Amino acid sequence: MAGAARVVLLGPPGAGKGTQAKLLQDEFGAAQISTGDILRKAVAEQTPLGKQASGFISSGALVPDSLIVNLVAERLKEKDCAKGFLFDGFPRTIPQAESLDGILKKAGLDLNCVLSVQVPQNIIVERLAGRRTCRKCGAMFHVAFNAPKLDGVCDSCGGELYQRDDDKEQTIAHRLQVYDTQTAPLVNYYRARGLLREIDGVGEIDQIRARVIEALGDLVR
Ligand code: AMP
Numbered sequence: 001m002a003g004a005a006r007v008v009l010l011g012p013p014g015a016g017k018g019t020q021a022k023l024l025q026d027e028f029g030a031a032q033i034s035t036g037d038i039l040r041k042a043v044a045e046q047t048p049l050g051k052q053a054s055g056f057i058s059s060g061a062l063v064p065d066s067l068i069v070n071l072v073a074e075r076l077k078e079k080d081c082a083k084g085f086l087f088d089g090f091p092r093t094i095p096q097a098e099s100l101d102g103i104l105k106k107a108g109l110d111l112n113c114v115l116s117v118q119v120p121q122n123i124i125v126e127r128l129a130g131r132r133t134c135r136k137c138g139a140m141f142h143v144a145f146n147a148p149k150l151d152g153v154c155d156s157c158g159g160e161l162y163q164r165d166d167d168k169e170q171t172i173a174h175r176l177q178v179y180d181t182q183t184a185p186l187v188n189y190y191r192a193r194g195l196l197r198e199i200d201g202v203g204e205i206d207q208i209r210a211r212v213i214e215a216l217g218d219l220v221r
Contacts, residue, residue, distance in 0.1 A: 004084035005030050005219040006109060008091070010186055011117035012179045013172075014124040014131070015201045019140055020117070020212050021088040023205075028220050030084035033075055035068055035092075037138045040164075044135075058165045060174035062092055062182060069099040076103065092183045097190075114190040115215055117201035117208075121176060128172050132161040146205065 005028070009017040021032040039057060042050030049067060056063045072090055075081070091097040104110055119127075130143040132152075136159025141148045148154060152161050166175060190196045199211045213220055 004082070005086070005113070005216065006084055006104070006111050007216065007219065008087045008111060008114040008190070009117060010114055010183075010190070011201060012119065012121075012124055012183075013175050014127040015117040015119045016127075016205070016208055017088045017117060018138075019205060020209060021086045022139070023209050024086055024212065024216075024220070028084075030086050031078070031080040032086050032088055033072065033081075033090065034088040034138070035071065035090040036088075038071055038075065039063060040138075058171075060166050060171040060178060062178060065093055065095050065099070068092075068096060069103070072100065073103050076107070091186060094185055094189055097186055111195055112219060113197055113216060114186075114195045115212065116187055116190075116196055116198045117212075118198060119201040123202060124176065125172055128167050128175075129169055131163070131167050133164055133167075134159040134161055136160070 007030070009021055011017050018032075018034055018036075021034065024030060025032040036057075039050070039053045043054045043057065044050070049071065052067060053063045068090065072087075076085070087100075091100050100111075127142060127145070130145070132141045132143060132148070133139070134141075134154035134157060137154060137157040139154050139156045139159075140146075141155075141161060148161060153159075154161055165171065187196065197215045199208070199215050201208055203211075
């Protein structure tokens, strides 16, 4: 990316943050930091973090801020973040956003944009219920809108596709409620700091990608 983009992708689960972050990472080299991907890997590997986080994730609740903030502080020290980073699924609470401000300040950095991806709730439910995720590389597909070439097999790495427990219908409603109460207040938090840019997240993946690039403007040109 031109300069180093330091961006938060903000939006409810199923807004397309992960899909767009992966495309931007491939195209511009800024590191995608998905706290959800990091946590799922920790759960699969049964690390101490994974063991602490697993119950929260499968019930659709948020993992405690203290665990998340440490994980992000460590991740930001990795070399690939020097070219910029795109947060996907972080911050999710006001205390996380405040901690992020502190971590970046200590490193002499700041955020240069928070991109809010807007999608109505009925479309989100449809996207999450049909979503399939690769166990190996985290790539995402949809049974109807973005089907893999071979049923159950990841186009990118050949890994097995599965339905996340928290993408099952009974958990989706809870996740959306958690988003409304705990994460949506971040829109005003970042608007008040002059960092917020908003895009319509409804449409084809490529159309949305074009809107993302347009909204990021100079940060990716
Ligand atoms: P995601 O893949 O971003 O939808 O995250 C999946 C799940 O991981 C969430 O429902 C939470 O249980 C947990 N999680 C991911 N990121 C965070 C975060 N920043 N704060 C708290 N919990 C998180």
